[in-house]
Amino acid sequence: MNLIEQTRQQADALFNQLGLPSKRDEHWKYTDVSAWADALQAEPTSSNIKAENLGIADLDVYRLVFINGVFDGTSSNLPHDIDILPMSEFLSTHEGQALEAYARLFDVQADAPLMNGFEAYNAAHATDGAAVCLAANSKLDKPLYILHINNQNNIVRHGFILGEHAEAEIIEHFIGTDAQRGLSNMASHIILQDGAQLQHYRLQQESSKQAHIARVDVKQHQHSTYTLHAVELGGALSRVDVLVNLAEQGASCALHGLFVLSGRQHVDHHTRVDHTAPHCTSNETYRTVLDGRSHAVFNGKIMVHKDAIKTDSSMSNGNILLSKHAEIDTKPELEIYNDDVLCAHGATVGQLDDKQLFYMRSRGISQEAAQELLTFAFADEVLAAMNNDVVRRYVEQAAFAKLPHNEDIEGMLTT
Amino acid sequence: MLVVQDLHAEVDGKAILKGINLEVNAGEVHAIMGPNGSGKSTLANVIAGRDGYKITSGSVTYKNKDLLEMSPEERAWEGVFLAFQYPVEIPGVNNTYLLKAGVNAQRKHQGLDALDAFDFMSIVKEKAKLVELDPSFLSRSVNEGFSGGEKKRNEIFQMAVLNPSLALLDETDSGLDIDALRIVAGGVNKLRSADNAIVMVTHYQRLLNYIEPDFVHVLADGKIQKTGDKSLALELEERGYDWVKEEA
Incomplete structure (x- = not known):
């Protein structure tokens, strides 16, 4: 054998x-x-x-x-x-x-x-x-x-x-x-x-x-x-x-996640980044847009070990719920075993920002289109990190097709 | 054009506007001055349709229509524009796309065809020059990473593109240095015409050196206490606001 x-x-x-x-x-x-x-x-x-x-x-x-x-x-x-x-x-x-x-x-x-x-x-x-x-x-x-x-x-x-x-x-x-x-x-x-x-x-x-x-x-x-x-x-x-x-030492990683879910879809990502050596960098950005009765789970754990001095680490998870039946369970976790590190993490769960909505409406964008546009922009921010433009356009269109949308904002995105 | 009658409004149960009367006609520039917390910004926001204000009595009529019945976007389509005191940043939404959608929504409301990309861009470029806005700002996200002065310039640029009948400028001068103020005010002056009206909310007489008002109103304690011409602003600069309240 x-x-x-x-x-x-x-x-x-x-x-x-x-x-x-x-x-x-x-x-x-x-x-x-x-x-x-x-x-x-x-x-x-x-x-x-x-x-x-x-x-x-x-x-x-x-x-x-x-x-x-x-x-x-x-x-x-x-x-x-x-x-x-x-x-x-x-x-x-x-x-x-x-x-x-x-x-x-x-x-x-x-x-x-x-x-x-x-x-x-x-x-x-x-x-x-x-x-x-x-x-x-x-x-x-x-x-x-x-x-x-x-x-x-x-x-x-x-x-x-x-x-x-x-x-x-x-x-x-x-x-x-x-x-x-x-x-x-x-x-x-x-x-x-x-x-x-x-x-x-x-x-x-x-x-x-x-x-x-x-x-x-x-x-x-x-x-x-x-x-x-x-x-x-x-x-x-x-x-x-x-x-x-x-x-x-000196290794770096960037993790970008985007979930756009509808119906009864269920998506769960567990991420675990181990900073084992000094001078390493990790950046993690996850965003979800949840409609229908969809359910997303994000569990992000960053483990900074004893020898990993000068660690630079950040993690953020943002979530928008478009339906009152959608659910997000988010848990960013940090475990740090030395003092010489720079770490930030956070999660937000929210509706769209009222100030941004009013601003757009005051410029003549309908409430519906403003909501859709802000939702798309929220998702698209993660995609901006993609180097491959063909893939990015493909994902944008596929994500866009899953979000509620009308033709007005489609025009705004393709122009 | 705009008739505000005995307008009362409150926020979280607290009365802010306590009987505002104001009439603005085409071709006029009005300045509303007053101490902090007097209700100046509230008035501008209520006219533009922001949520969170409860109108307890009174009316606002614009071009013979009941403005308070309209959504913020309908007001925009009818030609009302608010230049914000604190323009919000909208990451991921392109400055130019936002404006194009706004312009075309307005045109649709007026029964006009949408502008094509070429016509729209030529308007945008022309108007950007008016406030000396760097063209690179056009392709950026709305206000994202703009300095205070750039945000205010962007507001007046948007005003120029949307070409409103009634422009409300909420503390447009605050946070501007003297050069930026001159540019922004210059932009506003070029937009003045016999067909439109401008209502400026401001703390300081300074702005009025650049944009000369036809009327100056003193708003204090939720009411317009006194109305005069531009000489009133100079008097306020010298004597403060207290005497106006005492006189009233």
Whole structure:
């Protein structure tokens, strides 16, 4: 048995020990996954999805497509001389150190923060995933667009390993083709070596009956930079755990989250940033706009360890409830074990600002349009951090389509 | 154009306006002066339609219509404009888009076609010059990161683009240094015409050196205590407000 098989077997043992999280679990008390428990282990059957015209148009990218968790070569477009491969191919073509590094991404530990049965199951049973290994000092000349098309159960595990001073932009996009009930169990494990830079997009637009459970686990070495843009628009239920370990000095991360929810959608993000080393920076901004009977959960924890002097950390979570039936449970947390830090955190839950509304109305904007415009502006502020304009426009339009709106303000945004 | 009759208004149960009478005709410039807390800003805000004021009696008629029945946006469409004392910042809403939507909503109300982007931008550029507003401000979020003076300049720029019949300037001079005051006042003067009217709320006579009023009213204790011409403002500057109240 090779290293990776062994590691995966251990993960399966951990899954058997942990089982699936329940509402008795502190970190799962707002998110009930029991309705999807039976779906976890269901085998995907073949599908007749055609991927060619799906996803974001007008992107000049390398393209990696997974249909229900299985690599789809015909609709993918991969570079030739760079290590970007589906998992199966990576495993059959690599050995030695490269394989060892990759195998470590399957190593799950019971005492890791926010460890749960989904992650253990994913490590043990993922059917495929992207293996991205960028050499030191290399820069990916085009973004990598990973499109997941799901209408059944699927289990995917990505590994992104960026060598020293390597740079990449990776866009993960999750879409559904129809409203069949399924479970997406996703993981992205990321290692950034010294000075590496990653722009990471996660756009969740699964179909309306799908559950999306994911773990994003990032380890950062010296002076590396990680930026996440996590957008939640689709699915019936979505739970994403984001873990960033600023393990060596000078590393920095920025986490941007936007949820635009309606109907009975439920989205829960738990983020955990560990400042383990000195002189690291983390910035976290999450915003939610909730309509209907939707429910959002934000739990952001920043842990500043004893040696992490000169930590600079901020976290903010802003929420707008458009309906009296919508619910947000927000909990920003700071745990600090040294004195030499700069930390700020806060959460707001609110209606729109009366002064801003009156100002706009006094300029001739109808009350309805002013409310819609302010709501959109509130959401759009998070998107302003996106470097990729095509992705930003796409998300803006998708978010906008989910918000109540009339044609007047649409004109204001596209002009 | 504007007739205010025996207007009483309160905030949180406290009477602020206690019987205001005021008539403003096209082509006129009125200055409303008075001590802090006399109700000057309340009057401007009630006319513009801000929430939070309870009108307990009296009426406000504008172009022969009942203004108090109208929403703030309807008042804007009918040509009422308020230049705010403290213009609010609106991150994420583009200054120019806001104005374009406002102008086109007004045009729709008047039965006119929307302006296209080109026509609108040519108006915007022309009006920006009027108050020497740096064109880079046009593409920024409304008032975000503007200095106090820039915010006030932006108010007068918006006034120029929206071209109101009745402009209410609420302490437009406060927080302006002398150069900025000259520019802002110059902008207002260029907008004066026989068809529109301006009501300025101010503490200081200083502004009136630049924008010459036809009438000066002293508002104190919720009532207009005295009305005169611009010489009244000079007298107030010299003698303060107390004598006006005593006289009344």
